[in-house]
Amino acid sequence: MTLPNISAYFCSNCQQECSTNDYPVKTSSASAPPDWLIDQIKVFVGNSLITLPSDWSTSWRTHIQNSYVAIDVVRESMLVEKYTQQATMSGVDLLSNVGGQTGLWIGISFLSLVEVAEMIYRLIRYQYHFFYDAHRKETPIETIHEQN
Structure with missing residues (x-):
């Protein structure tokens, strides 16, 4: 998803439907390789065509711990968080x-109207x-009877 050409090629029509998975990398302070694996590494190195130092037979443990790196991939949690919209x-x-x-x-x-x-x-x-009462007060009653 970070490379524009891959994103454009695979997700050009589905931007809302795509999902990403993040795998955070964390380092630990454990020794590498672990003690239970050192003997297997010694056998592997002895059977391979790797050039060995001259003092390999006496200090092979030190050489393995100084020269080899172990990577353990473990999941941080069993929980999966899924965000949907x-x-x-x-x-x-x-x-x-x-x-x-x-x-x-x-x-x-409508109510206002x-x-x-x-x-x-x-x-x-x-x-x-108001005008009817004012007009009535101006006209005497006898005048009204005479007009009728």
């Missing part, structure tokens, strides 16, 4: 949330009664 909202949830919010705000707007219409109705009614 999932959408918390589906398309249906998104549509229902948008519809619910829209309905809420349209409902609030009804309240404004009611206020205008009350103002017109008040003005009507």
